[in-house]
Amino acid sequence: MFTKKQLLTKGLLSVAPHMFSVIPFGIVCGAIGIELGFSPILVYAMSIIIFGGASQIVFLQLLSGGASTLIAVTSVGVINSRHLLYGAVLSEYLDKLSFVKKLLISYLVVDQGFAESNKFFQKNKNEPYLHYHLLGSGGTLWIFWQLSTLSGIILGSFVPEEIGLKFAVPLTFIAIVVQDLKKLDHVIVMITCGLSSLLFFNAPFKSYIIISPIIALFVAALVLKLKK
Amino acid sequence: MTWSSIIIAGIITYFTRMTMVALVDRDLLGEKIKAVLAYVPSAVFPAIIFPGIFINDYGTFIEMNDPKIFGAIVAILVGYFSRNVIATILSGLFSYWIIIFLL
Numbered sequence: 001m002f003t004k005k006q007l008l009t010k011g012l013l014s015v016a017p018h019m020f021s022v023i024p025f026g027i028v029c030g031a032i033g034i035e036l037g038f039s040p041i042l043v044y045a046m047s048i049i050i051f052g053g054a055s056q057i058v059f060l061q062l063l064s065g066g067a068s069t070l071i072a073v074t075s076v077g078v079i080n081s082r083h084l085l086y087g088a089v090l091s092e093y094l095d096k097l098s099f100v101k102k103l104l105i106s107y108l109v110v111d112q113g114f115a116e117s118n119k120f121f122q123k124n125k126n127e128p129y130l131h132y133h134l135l136g137s138g139g140t141l142w143i144f145w146q147l148s149t150l151s152g153i154i155l156g157s158f159v160p161e162e163i164g165l166k167f168a169v170p171l172t173f174i175a176i177v178v179q180d181l182k183k184l185d186h187v188i189v190m191i192t193c194g195l196s197s198l199l200f201f202n203a204p205f206k207s208y209i210i211i212s213p214i215i216a217l218f219v220a221a222l223v224l225k226l227k228k
Numbered sequence: 229m230t231w232s233s234i235i236i237a238g239i240i241t242y243f244t245r246m247t248m249v250a251l252v253d254r255d256l257l258g259e260k261i262k263a264v265l266a267y268v269p270s271a272v273f274p275a276i277i278f279p280g281i282f283i284n285d286y287g288t289f290i291e292m293n294d295p296k297i298f299g300a301i302v303a304i305l306v307g308y309f310s311r312n313v314i315a316t317i318l319s320g321l322f323s324y325w326i327i328i329f330l331l
Contacts, residue, residue: 059237072237073237081277108244109245111273129235173276174303175317186270196264198278224264
């Protein structure tokens with residue numbers, strides 16, 4: 001059995017390697033906001049209020065491009081709807097928490113934190129304080145997201161675009177799923193999702209980000225049926 | 229106007245995080261759905277990976293000789309055999325940089 005402190009540390013360490021993508025992406029996010037002419041306070045406040053990298057950039061780009069606030073808000077909702085899937089997976093492990101604790105820890109559910117904590121949860125189902133791992137992973141991501149968007153706001157246009165730091169984002173997610181390439185069923189689901197995302201890339205409100213997982217999960221259900 | 233829309237976007241985003249954790253009773257989900265949910269990482273993350281590699285900043289497809297494809301292949305191979313997250317990310321970034329800066 002792990003202590004609360006051990007789980008918190010394990011959560012922290014599990015997402016530490018992902019800082020190679022979180023920090024550059026945060027800097028880019030802050031810098032883009034300033035470049036598009038928004039006030040520094042507003043750009044930074046989004047990191048606390050929305051706390052969702054890609055959706056923050058899309059929101060500002062849409063508004064500065066003259067889109068209505070309704071379209072911008074809808075896009076944020078659609079892009080972040082993938083969290084519903086993360087929550088559905090995590091709920092099994094957070095079941096015993098009080099309602100208030102569930103409300104609080106939900107704020108920290110983000111892509112990389114979900115991915116790493118979920119991997120740990122699958123192997124350690126019976127630990128009593130599992131949520132401390134999520135607190136460690138999500139909390140670390142939160143702190144570094146705040147610091148990096150702030151840095152981007154301060155550095156502004158000094159951030160060079162050409163070195164392609166945004167490429168760290170797909171790489172970080174490759175690192176998360178790469179071991180599942182050993183399982184044929186997962187490979188089928190991944191390819192379905194990936195191809196769907198390219199096919200539906202131009203669908204309105206960036207909805208490819210939720211359409212392709214839904215298609216991929218239907219394929220997963222089919223695969224499960226065939227396996228029986 | 230911008231402020232209020234940020235706050236609304238924030239509330240919606242928080243609900244996407246909180247609804248399944250705090251509001252929906254897990255027993256409502258059947259065994260079949262729970263089995264399908266095991267595929268969530270494999271079903272979601274390629275939707276971030278594929279466009280991040282194959283589509284450029286202007287929303288169009290990249291050429292097949294784009295350095296990002298090479299970087300991604302290196303990262304997949306290194307990640308698969310090393311099982312190391314840092315090695316995966318850095319090998320992909322460096323092989324990408326080597327091509328754009330040296331070649």
